[in-house]
Amino acid sequence: MKTILSRRHFLNLVGAAGGSTAVYKTSMALGLMQESGPMAKLDLQDVSGRRKTIAILGAGLSGLTIAYELERAGYDVTIIEASHRIGGRVLTVRHGDTVDEMGQSQVCNFDDDPNLYFNAGPARIPGHHRRVLHYCKTLDVPLIVKANMSRPAYTYEENQFGNKPQRVSQYLSDARGFLSELLHKAVDKNIFDRPMSAEDLERMRLFAKSYGDLDDGGKYNGSLRAGYKKDGFVRPEVLHDPMSFDDLLNSRFWERGLAASENPDWGEPLMEIPGGMDGLIKAFVQNVKSPIKLNAQVQAVTLQNDGVDITFNRKGKREKLSVDYCFNSIPSHFMNAIHNNLPAEYMRGLNALKPGHGYKLGLQMKERFWEREGIYGGMTFTDQRIGQIWYPSTGIHSQKGVVLGAYQFFDPSGFFERMTPTERIEYAANCGDKIHKEYSKYIESGVSVAWGRMNYMMGCGAQWPGDSRERFYKMLQQPASGRHYMIGDQISYHPSWQEGAIGSAEVALLDLDERVRAANKVTANG
Numbered sequence: 001m002k003t004i005l006s007r008r009h010f011l012n013l014v015g016a017a018g019g020s021t022a023v024y025k026t027s028m029a030l031g032l033m034q035e036s037g038p039m040a041k042l043d044l045q046d047v048s049g050r051r052k053t054i055a056i057l058g059a060g061l062s063g064l065t066i067a068y069e070l071e072r073a074g075y076d077v078t079i080i081e082a083s084h085r086i087g088g089r090v091l092t093v094r095h096g097d098t099v100d101e102m103g104q105s106q107v108c109n110f111d112d113d114p115n116l117y118f119n120a121g122p123a124r125i126p127g128h129h130r131r132v133l134h135y136c137k138t139l140d141v142p143l144i145v146k147a148n149m150s151r152p153a154y155t156y157e158e159n160q161f162g163n164k165p166q167r168v169s170q171y172l173s174d175a176r177g178f179l180s181e182l183l184h185k186a187v188d189k190n191i192f193d194r195p196m197s198a199e200d201l202e203r204m205r206l207f208a209k210s211y212g213d214l215d216d217g218g219k220y221n222g223s224l225r226a227g228y229k230k231d232g233f234v235r236p237e238v239l240h241d242p243m244s245f246d247d248l249l250n251s252r253f254w255e256r257g258l259a260a261s262e263n264p265d266w267g268e269p270l271m272e273i274p275g276g277m278d279g280l281i282k283a284f285v286q287n288v289k290s291p292i293k294l295n296a297q298v299q300a301v302t303l304q305n306d307g308v309d310i311t312f313n314r315k316g317k318r319e320k321l322s323v324d325y326c327f328n329s330i331p332s333h334f335m336n337a338i339h340n341n342l343p344a345e346y347m348r349g350l351n352a353l354k355p356g357h358g359y360k361l362g363l364q365m366k367e368r369f370w371e372r373e374g375i376y377g378g379m380t381f382t383d384q385r386i387g388q389i390w391y392p393s394t395g396i397h398s399q400k401g402v403v404l405g406a407y408q409f410f411d412p413s414g415f416f417e418r419m420t421p422t423e424r425i426e427y428a429a430n431c432g433d434k435i436h437k438e439y440s441k442y443i444e445s446g447v448s449v450a451w452g453r454m455n456y457m458m459g460c461g462a463q464w465p466g467d468s469r470e471r472f473y474k475m476l477q478q479p480a481s482g483r484h485y486m487i488g489d490q491i492s493y494h495p496s497w498q499e500g501a502i503g504s505a506e507v508a509l510l511d512l513d514e515r516v517r518a519a520n521k522v523t524a525n526g
């Protein structure tokens with residue numbers, strides 16, 4: 001009789017033979033588990049009593065994930081962090097905090113108020129970042145919905161629309177209206193590559209009408225979707241006149257905000273941690289008992305036959321730690337300056353990765369003027385170098401608020417990095433004045449983080465130029481000599497996202513678990 005092996009039965013057999021790690025990997029291979037999670041509880045083999053030592057280089061999110069998981073599996077873990085603080089790029093700045101920028105450190109002068117803070121690194125968590133959400137849930141970190149796009153916010157471009165900010169709702173509605181009108185005309189003329197039936201043409205006409213809010217003749221005359229120009233409650237509404245098609249085309253909003261929320265990572269609804277995104281870091285710290293050595297800068301990484309030696313400088317003293325395995329989240333662009341005997345091809349891979357640039361500025365505003373303009377959360381887009389203005393989704397109707405006054409990620413010119421902190425605030429204030437009346441008058445204080453100048457970072461969001469990812473990625477996911485794991489969002493397809501950082505940790509942990517299980521089997525048999 002033919003036996004049918006169901007996938008569930010097969011996984012049970014795999015589990016019996018190789019433990020939960022093997023089940024996890026096999027589930028992935030069979031396509032039974034989404035690559036983006038949910039991250040299974042990593043049931044790593046317990047090594048208590050067999051003293052396996054671990055060094056984690058860097059106390060950012062990837063390092064803390066490794067510490068949390070390995071500690072629970074009985075490993076002996078030490079974390080070595082160069083900075084004075086834990087969290088790496090997960091940085092929430094509050095009253096009295098020091099921003100450790102090379103050559104010009106700043107102290108945050110926001111009011112001493114738990115609602116006034118600025119997420120200088122991560123600020124958004126999408127619903128498909130299941131690993132991040134897994135830890136938020138496991139560690140009891142609260143989450144709230146964050147408005148990302150806001151239709152009442154603005155698009156402002158210099159020399160467009162008479163130099164006046166336009167409501168996003170109007171741009172979106174009019175752009176859709178005009179495109180739908182074109183589609184309707186194309187249907188009327190039946191100018192398609194393949195013949196269309198009369199029914200199909202009618203369906204397309206109806207689609208165009210509904211998509212663009214066209215009149216019965218297929219014309220766009222403006223729409224309520226663009227928002228009320230005035231009235232509409234106790235008096236009849238007055239709608240906006242549609243923008244001119246030329247204005248729409250000349251504006252480059254379609255490059256910036258038009259489809260922003262259609263990128264899954266920015267798709268509504270997003271989430272955030274109330275009180276600051278470092279809430280997840282704090283939760284890890286509460287749940288990790290292993291020593292975290294701060295102000296300890298790694299200076300050498302030496303592979304040995306049976307482990308790894310780490311040399312670091314702490315408070316002016318050189319210290320050495322010899323461990324069985326090392327997990328390294330130090331930004332790859334630093335590894336050339338850290339003495340090491342990592343294989344030449346491995347180093348070529350690390351050198352191929354280039355640091356990205358990121359810049360954010362937080363401004364404490366003495367009044368929440370944007371709420372008077374009908375804006376509650378979300379962002380304004382602009383072609384000025386500040387890029388965006390974000391309005392807080394929290395603290396609605398309170399007196400003050402912290403606005404993100406500038407956000408640049410893809411500008412490699414170092415424009416803001418070259419400025420002093422005061423110049424950055426002045427620059428952003430000028431840009432803001434073109435969008436909101438008397439914006440600059442509301443600014444009480446500001447603090448900026450130019451990641452390209454931050455100590456122990458000197459960049460963010462690693463880039464893989466050309467074909468470097470194809471060449472080196474798989475190799476860098478493997479441990480050098482079976483002992484040294486490179487981790488962090490830099491070793492992921494999602495650099496600049498926490499999900500990438502935790503994902504890289506997960507891959508490394510599963511690999512270690514497999515090696516340790518295999519080694520234990522040999523010892524037991526042998």
Ligand SMILES: Cc1cc2nc3c(=O)[nH]c(=O)nc-3n(C[C@H](O)[C@H](O)[C@H](O)COP(=O)(O)OP(=O)(O)OC[C@H]3O[C@@H](n4cnc5c(N)ncnc54)[C@H](O)[C@@H]3O)c2cc1C
Pocket residue numbers: 057058059060061062063080081082083086087088089090120121122123124125296297298299329330331334358359360451455456457460461487488489490495496497498499500501
């Ligand atoms: C501007 C910005 C916006 C972002 N927005 C989002 C977002 O909205 N959502 C999201 O999910 N993610 C976002 N991210 C990405 C997120 O912050 C990262 O993916 C994540 O924090 C990376 O964690 P990591 O452990 O890989 O690296 P890091 O946090 O960079 O950790 C590396 C650690 O190594 C330490 N180190 C460096 N040199 C040494 C040395 N020689 N010795 C010892 N330690 C050393 C560093 O101090 C640091 O603590 C954003 C990042 C930035 C910068």
